[in-house]
Amino acid sequence: MTDAIATGIPAAGPRRSILIEDALTRKRNRSERRFKMYGLGAITISLLVLFVMLFTIFRDGYTAFFQASLTFPVTLDAEALDENGNRDPAELAGVTTIGYGNLLRAALIQHLNAEGIDLGGVSEADVGALISRDGPAQLRDQVLADPDLIGQTIELQTLATSRLDGYLKGRVTMETALLDSNISPEQLQLADRLSEAGIMTTAFNPGFLTLPDASDQRPEAAGLGVAIIGSLYMMFLVLIMTLPIGVAASIYLEEFAPKNWFTDIIEVNISNLAAVPSIVFGILGLALFINFAGMPASSTLVGALVLTLMTLPTIIIATRASLRAVPPSIRDAALGVGASKMQTVFHHVLPLAMPGILTGTILGLATALGETAPLLLIGMVAFVNSYPAPPLDGGFLDPATALPVQVYSWASRSDPAFLERSSGAIIVLLAFLVVMNAVAIILRRRFERRW
Amino acid sequence: MSVLFLSAFIAVIGAAGYVICRQRAMASADGNIRNLHSLPSYYGWHGAIMAAVPAMFGLAIWLLVQPMLIERQLQNYFPAAEVENPAAMTLLMGDVRRVAGGIDVAVARGALTEAEVAALDSGRSDIRAELSSVGVALGSQVTPQVLAAAKDYRASAATGAIGRSILVFVLALAGFAYAVRATHKDFRARNRVERVTLGLLMLASIIAIMTTVGIVASLLSESLRFFTFYPVGDFFFGLTWSPNFRGNSQLGLLPLLWGTLYISFIAMLVAVPLGVFAAIYLAEYASPRARSVLKPLIEIIAGIPTVVFGLFALVTVGPFLRDYFAQPLGLGNSGSSVMTAGIVIGILNIPFISSLSDDIINAVPQSMRDGSLGLGATKSETIRQVVLPAALPGIVGAILMATSRAIGETMIVTLGAGAAARLDLNPFEAMTTITVKIVSQLTGDTEFNSPETLVAFALGLTLFAFTLVLNIVALLIVRRYREQYE
Amino acid sequence: MNDMRVDQTMMTTDNKITARGVQVHYGTNHALKDVDVDIRDKMVTAFIGPSGCGKSTFLRCLNRMNDTVASARVTGKILLEGEDIYDPKVDPVQLRAKVGMVFQKPNPFPKSIYDNVAYGPRIHGMAGNKAELDEIVETSLRGAALWNEVKDRLTEPGTGLSGGQQQRLCIARAVATSPEVLLMDEPCSALDPIATAQVEELIDDLRSRFSVVIVTHSMQQAARVSQKTAFFHLGNLVEFNDTDKIFTSPQDPRTESYISGRIG
Incomplete structure (x- = not known):
C-alpha cells in the first residue's frame, strides 16, 4: 500500500492489531456507554417520578378510607326533642341540629363522667367540638325517620371531628394544635384518654365512597357518592353517544368516502380536533349547550356532551385503524359472492374490527373519565351535596360532580384534611382507570388477530 | 306529551313498521323469498326507517327551535334596554325558566292548582317563599315581569308540547303509511335502505366538522362581543392583567401569554431530552423483552x-422546589411557580414525545444503520449522525405537538403555577397562564355581559389559534416525513 | 466436509482471511454449517448460490455485522491476518474499519455527498485537518469513479444521486476508511444494467488494492469479476475454487446442477 496516494486511495497508517483497543476507540467506546446511559437514565428518571407520584398519592390518600368515630350511649330525651309528646313529624322537624348537638354533647360528657375519664380542663363546649358537626344532622335524620326512638337510649357511633381524625393519623400534632383555633392540646390529650377507653376508634369508612360532598367545616363527612354517580352517568352517556357516532363516522370515512376535498377537510379536522386543548371543549360546552341551548349547568348531560365531542376524534382514529387492519381480501371475498358494499361492511368487516373498536372506545372513555378542565367550565365544580335522581327521573339533568373534579375542588380547599380526601379520591379514580385499561388489554389479548 | 313518551312512540311505530312491511313483502311474493327483489329484512328496515327517522328528526328540530321562538315571544315582557343586551336576556330567561319550572313542580306535587297559579301575583304574595315551601328553591326575588313571562312561558310550552306531539304523530304515521304502500315484491328495498344508511354514516362524520364550526363560532362571536366592550389593541398588547368585577379592568394578554410560554418552555426543557433519550433507548438499545416492559410503563404516565x-405539583413538587431551591437560592418562597408547573407538565409530556419519536426512529430504514455500522461507527455515532438527522423532521413534529399540549394544559397550571399575572424572569415566581385565567373567569357565578367574563372567550380564541397553528405545522411535517420512507 | 476441495497450496500464501468451521445459528435455524474458506489478498472472491443458501450470512460474519442481529450465534474461527475477529478482546468497531462493507440497496446517509464520504474518516479520526479530509474525499470519490460526476455538487444531498451513482457513493464511502477487505453484498442487484457495468468495472479496479468479497446471485457477474468462487447450498459450502474451474469443470454434482440452471 505504499503507492496508495499514487493510485488514488488513502494510505493506511502502520498496521494495527484489531486485538488491541487503540486510544481513539477507547474514547469512542466511552462515549458510546455514556450515550446509552443517557437513554437508560431518561427512562429511569421518568419511571422514578411516576413511582414517587403514585407513592405519595397512596401514602397521603389511603387514610381517607379510614375515619375516627366516637361511640357512646345517647338518651333521646323526649322533653328536648318532642315537647308536646305527640310525635307530630312537623313539630319534630322543628327541632334543629343545634338541639341535637346539645343533646349529643351532654350525652358524651355524661358518658365520660360515668367512665371516670378526666376532662382535663376542657370546657363542655370544647368536648362537644370533638364530635363532627355532621353527627347532630345524622342523628336528626335518624330520629325523623323513626320517631319511636325518642325516649330510648341508643348506642350511637358518630364521626369525630377531622382534627381528632388527623391526630390519630399523625396529621395533627400537639405543636400544630397550639396554632390551631379549632383544636387545643388539651382536647388532644382528652382524645388520647378517649382512645384508651375505646370510645374513640378508627375503622373503615364506607361513607367516603357513598356520602355526598360536605362543607368546608366538615371534611370528615365528605364523600365521593355524588362524584362517583356523576362519573358513572357521564361514562354511560358518553359510551352510548360516542360508540354509534364514532363507528358510523369511521365506517363512512374508511369504507365509503370518495377521495375529494370535502373528505380531506373532514380528515384534517379530525386530526386537529384530537389535539385541541380540552379546555376549549369546555368553552364550547358553556357557549353552546348552556348559554345557547339552555341546558342545565352542572348536569351530567352537558358534561357528557362535552366529553363526547372531545373523545370522538380519538375514537374515530382508533376505529379507523381497526377497520384498516381488516385485510382487503375479506372485502374482496364478500364482494365476490355478490354482497353489496354495505353488506360487506356490516356483515364482515365490522364484526372483525369490533374487538379493536371496543378497545379503542374503552381507552377513549378512560381518558374522558379523567378529564377535568372542560367540566370546570360547565359548572361541575359547584358544591353539590344531593344525589342526582335515577336516570329515568331526569337524573341526567340534575347537578352532579365528577371524580376528577372532586379531586380538584378538594385540593383547592384550605383545610389540610381535604388534601387527604383529594388523594383518596385519586385512588378511587385510578382504580376505575386500572379496571378499564385491564378490560381493554384483555379484550385486545383475547381477540387480537394477526392477518 | 313528554319527550320520553314521544321517543317511546317513535320506537314502537318503528318496530311496527319493520314487522308489517316485512310481512307485506313476504305476502306480495306469495311467501317465496326468491320472488323478492331484496331480502325480507330490508323491507322491514325500510318500514322502520321511514316511520322512525323523519319523526325523530322532526322532534329534534322542534326541541331546538321551540325555546328560541318562545324566548323571542317573551321579550315583550321586558324593557327594550334589557332585550338588547344578550347577556342580560340570558339571565332573565334563566330566571323565567326556573320560575316556570318551579311552578310546574309545585303543580305536579299538588301544592298549587292551575287556578291558583293563574291567580299568582307577585304584588300580593311572596312567590319565592311560596315556591320554597313546596321545595323549589329560587335564587332571587321574582319580579312581576318575570312572573308574567313565566306564566306565558308555561302556556307556550304547553302549546308547543301539543304541536310537538302532533308533528311527531303525523310524520311517523305518514312515513309508516308510505313505507307500507311502497312495499311490494319488486320494490328495491335494499338500495333504498343502503342509501339512507349511507346518509346517516355521512351525517355522523360531519359531526367532526360541526364541532370545529361550533368551537370557532362560539369563540369568535363571544370574542367579538368582548371587543365591543374592550379595545382589541389593549387586549393583545396590554401589559397588565387585573380584572375587577366592579369595572375598570385591565385585561392585557401579554402577562398571561408570557406565563404560558415560559411554563411551556420549561416543560419542553424537561420533556424533550428525557422523551427523546427514552425513545432512543427503547428503539435502539433495549432488548425486545425490556422494550415490552418499559414502553407500557412509560405510557402509564400518559394515562x-x-x-x-x-395535585402532585401542588403537594409534592412545589414545596420541594421551594424548600430546596427557591429559598436557599433566595429566589422567592412560593410553592406555586413556573418551575413547578413546567417540570410537572414536562414529565406528563415525556411519554407523548417518546412514543411518537420511538415510532419515527423505527421508521428510519435499517439499511441506513447497517451502512453506518458497516463503516465501523459505534451505535451512538450511528444514532447521532445518521438516525437522528434522518428522523429529525418527525421528531420536530412530535415536539411541536407536545408544545401545543403544554400550552393547552390546564389542571397542572391551575394547581401548580399560581394565579398572579406577572411579567417576570424568575422561574421560581408564581405566574399564570391563559388556561388558568379561562378557568378562573368562567367558574363561579358569572354574568355573560361583562368584559371580565367575556375575556375568557378571547383568551380561548388565542389559545385555539396558537395550538391549531402548532398542530397543523406538526401534522404537515410528520406526514411529509412518513411519506419519505414509505 | 469431504466434498470441499481447497487448493492446499493456496492456503499458505497471501491469505487475508482464514475461516475454519464457521457455523451460524439464527435462533433454532442452523443457517451456516461448518464453513472453511480462505480469502486471498488483492483478489475478488465471489460467493454464489441460491437464495437462503447462507452466502450473505457468511459475508456478514466477516465483519461481525451479524452482531447487530440479536438472535444470531456464530461459532468457529475467522482469522484476519492471523487474528481471531471473534476474540472477546476485539472491538467490532475497529474490525469494521478494516473490513468495510457495501450493501445490496444503495444507502447513502441523509447528508451531503461530501459528508457521506467523510463520515468514516471522521469517526475513525483519520484526517488531521480539513485539507487532509478534502484529499481523502477526493481520492475516494476518484477511486469509486464518481469524482467527475459530483465534484461540482459535493454539498448536495447524497440521496439526490441516481441509483448507480448512489451505489458508487457508498463504495467511495467504504473505501474512504482505507479498509483491507471490502465486502459487497449483492451490490448490483438494485441497479440497472448500465450502472451494473460501471460498478463491475470499478470492482475490477479495486482489486489492485484490496481483497474484495462479493456476494452475487448472478453467475455471469461472478464469472466476470471474480478470480475465486465459492458455491453455497443449504448452508453448506459445496465447492470453493478458481472461478474458471468452477464454471468450466465443477467437481460437485450440485455445483454443476446450479450453474447449468437445474437448481436455484
Whole structure:
C-alpha cells in the first residue's frame, strides 16, 4: 500500500492489531456507554417520578378510607326533642341540629363522667367540638325517620371531628394544635384518654365512597357518592353517544368516502380536533349547550356532551385503524359472492374490527373519565351535596360532580384534611382507570388477530 | 306529551313498521323469498326507517327551535334596554325558566292548582317563599315581569308540547303509511335502505366538522362581543392583567401569554431530552423483552389524569422546589411557580414525545444503520449522525405537538403555577397562564355581559389559534416525513 | 466436509482471511454449517448460490455485522491476518474499519455527498485537518469513479444521486476508511444494467488494492469479476475454487446442477 496516494486511495497508517483497543476507540467506546446511559437514565428518571407520584398519592390518600368515630350511649330525651309528646313529624322537624348537638354533647360528657375519664380542663363546649358537626344532622335524620326512638337510649357511633381524625393519623400534632383555633392540646390529650377507653376508634369508612360532598367545616363527612354517580352517568352517556357516532363516522370515512376535498377537510379536522386543548371543549360546552341551548349547568348531560365531542376524534382514529387492519381480501371475498358494499361492511368487516373498536372506545372513555378542565367550565365544580335522581327521573339533568373534579375542588380547599380526601379520591379514580385499561388489554389479548 | 313518551312512540311505530312491511313483502311474493327483489329484512328496515327517522328528526328540530321562538315571544315582557343586551336576556330567561319550572313542580306535587297559579301575583304574595315551601328553591326575588313571562312561558310550552306531539304523530304515521304502500315484491328495498344508511354514516362524520364550526363560532362571536366592550389593541398588547368585577379592568394578554410560554418552555426543557433519550433507548438499545416492559410503563404516565399531576405539583413538587431551591437560592418562597408547573407538565409530556419519536426512529430504514455500522461507527455515532438527522423532521413534529399540549394544559397550571399575572424572569415566581385565567373567569357565578367574563372567550380564541397553528405545522411535517420512507 | 476441495497450496500464501468451521445459528435455524474458506489478498472472491443458501450470512460474519442481529450465534474461527475477529478482546468497531462493507440497496446517509464520504474518516479520526479530509474525499470519490460526476455538487444531498451513482457513493464511502477487505453484498442487484457495468468495472479496479468479497446471485457477474468462487447450498459450502474451474469443470454434482440452471 505504499503507492496508495499514487493510485488514488488513502494510505493506511502502520498496521494495527484489531486485538488491541487503540486510544481513539477507547474514547469512542466511552462515549458510546455514556450515550446509552443517557437513554437508560431518561427512562429511569421518568419511571422514578411516576413511582414517587403514585407513592405519595397512596401514602397521603389511603387514610381517607379510614375515619375516627366516637361511640357512646345517647338518651333521646323526649322533653328536648318532642315537647308536646305527640310525635307530630312537623313539630319534630322543628327541632334543629343545634338541639341535637346539645343533646349529643351532654350525652358524651355524661358518658365520660360515668367512665371516670378526666376532662382535663376542657370546657363542655370544647368536648362537644370533638364530635363532627355532621353527627347532630345524622342523628336528626335518624330520629325523623323513626320517631319511636325518642325516649330510648341508643348506642350511637358518630364521626369525630377531622382534627381528632388527623391526630390519630399523625396529621395533627400537639405543636400544630397550639396554632390551631379549632383544636387545643388539651382536647388532644382528652382524645388520647378517649382512645384508651375505646370510645374513640378508627375503622373503615364506607361513607367516603357513598356520602355526598360536605362543607368546608366538615371534611370528615365528605364523600365521593355524588362524584362517583356523576362519573358513572357521564361514562354511560358518553359510551352510548360516542360508540354509534364514532363507528358510523369511521365506517363512512374508511369504507365509503370518495377521495375529494370535502373528505380531506373532514380528515384534517379530525386530526386537529384530537389535539385541541380540552379546555376549549369546555368553552364550547358553556357557549353552546348552556348559554345557547339552555341546558342545565352542572348536569351530567352537558358534561357528557362535552366529553363526547372531545373523545370522538380519538375514537374515530382508533376505529379507523381497526377497520384498516381488516385485510382487503375479506372485502374482496364478500364482494365476490355478490354482497353489496354495505353488506360487506356490516356483515364482515365490522364484526372483525369490533374487538379493536371496543378497545379503542374503552381507552377513549378512560381518558374522558379523567378529564377535568372542560367540566370546570360547565359548572361541575359547584358544591353539590344531593344525589342526582335515577336516570329515568331526569337524573341526567340534575347537578352532579365528577371524580376528577372532586379531586380538584378538594385540593383547592384550605383545610389540610381535604388534601387527604383529594388523594383518596385519586385512588378511587385510578382504580376505575386500572379496571378499564385491564378490560381493554384483555379484550385486545383475547381477540387480537394477526392477518 | 313528554319527550320520553314521544321517543317511546317513535320506537314502537318503528318496530311496527319493520314487522308489517316485512310481512307485506313476504305476502306480495306469495311467501317465496326468491320472488323478492331484496331480502325480507330490508323491507322491514325500510318500514322502520321511514316511520322512525323523519319523526325523530322532526322532534329534534322542534326541541331546538321551540325555546328560541318562545324566548323571542317573551321579550315583550321586558324593557327594550334589557332585550338588547344578550347577556342580560340570558339571565332573565334563566330566571323565567326556573320560575316556570318551579311552578310546574309545585303543580305536579299538588301544592298549587292551575287556578291558583293563574291567580299568582307577585304584588300580593311572596312567590319565592311560596315556591320554597313546596321545595323549589329560587335564587332571587321574582319580579312581576318575570312572573308574567313565566306564566306565558308555561302556556307556550304547553302549546308547543301539543304541536310537538302532533308533528311527531303525523310524520311517523305518514312515513309508516308510505313505507307500507311502497312495499311490494319488486320494490328495491335494499338500495333504498343502503342509501339512507349511507346518509346517516355521512351525517355522523360531519359531526367532526360541526364541532370545529361550533368551537370557532362560539369563540369568535363571544370574542367579538368582548371587543365591543374592550379595545382589541389593549387586549393583545396590554401589559397588565387585573380584572375587577366592579369595572375598570385591565385585561392585557401579554402577562398571561408570557406565563404560558415560559411554563411551556420549561416543560419542553424537561420533556424533550428525557422523551427523546427514552425513545432512543427503547428503539435502539433495549432488548425486545425490556422494550415490552418499559414502553407500557412509560405510557402509564400518559394515562394518568392531569388533575393527578396537578395535585402532585401542588403537594409534592412545589414545596420541594421551594424548600430546596427557591429559598436557599433566595429566589422567592412560593410553592406555586413556573418551575413547578413546567417540570410537572414536562414529565406528563415525556411519554407523548417518546412514543411518537420511538415510532419515527423505527421508521428510519435499517439499511441506513447497517451502512453506518458497516463503516465501523459505534451505535451512538450511528444514532447521532445518521438516525437522528434522518428522523429529525418527525421528531420536530412530535415536539411541536407536545408544545401545543403544554400550552393547552390546564389542571397542572391551575394547581401548580399560581394565579398572579406577572411579567417576570424568575422561574421560581408564581405566574399564570391563559388556561388558568379561562378557568378562573368562567367558574363561579358569572354574568355573560361583562368584559371580565367575556375575556375568557378571547383568551380561548388565542389559545385555539396558537395550538391549531402548532398542530397543523406538526401534522404537515410528520406526514411529509412518513411519506419519505414509505 | 469431504466434498470441499481447497487448493492446499493456496492456503499458505497471501491469505487475508482464514475461516475454519464457521457455523451460524439464527435462533433454532442452523443457517451456516461448518464453513472453511480462505480469502486471498488483492483478489475478488465471489460467493454464489441460491437464495437462503447462507452466502450473505457468511459475508456478514466477516465483519461481525451479524452482531447487530440479536438472535444470531456464530461459532468457529475467522482469522484476519492471523487474528481471531471473534476474540472477546476485539472491538467490532475497529474490525469494521478494516473490513468495510457495501450493501445490496444503495444507502447513502441523509447528508451531503461530501459528508457521506467523510463520515468514516471522521469517526475513525483519520484526517488531521480539513485539507487532509478534502484529499481523502477526493481520492475516494476518484477511486469509486464518481469524482467527475459530483465534484461540482459535493454539498448536495447524497440521496439526490441516481441509483448507480448512489451505489458508487457508498463504495467511495467504504473505501474512504482505507479498509483491507471490502465486502459487497449483492451490490448490483438494485441497479440497472448500465450502472451494473460501471460498478463491475470499478470492482475490477479495486482489486489492485484490496481483497474484495462479493456476494452475487448472478453467475455471469461472478464469472466476470471474480478470480475465486465459492458455491453455497443449504448452508453448506459445496465447492470453493478458481472461478474458471468452477464454471468450466465443477467437481460437485450440485455445483454443476446450479450453474447449468437445474437448481436455484
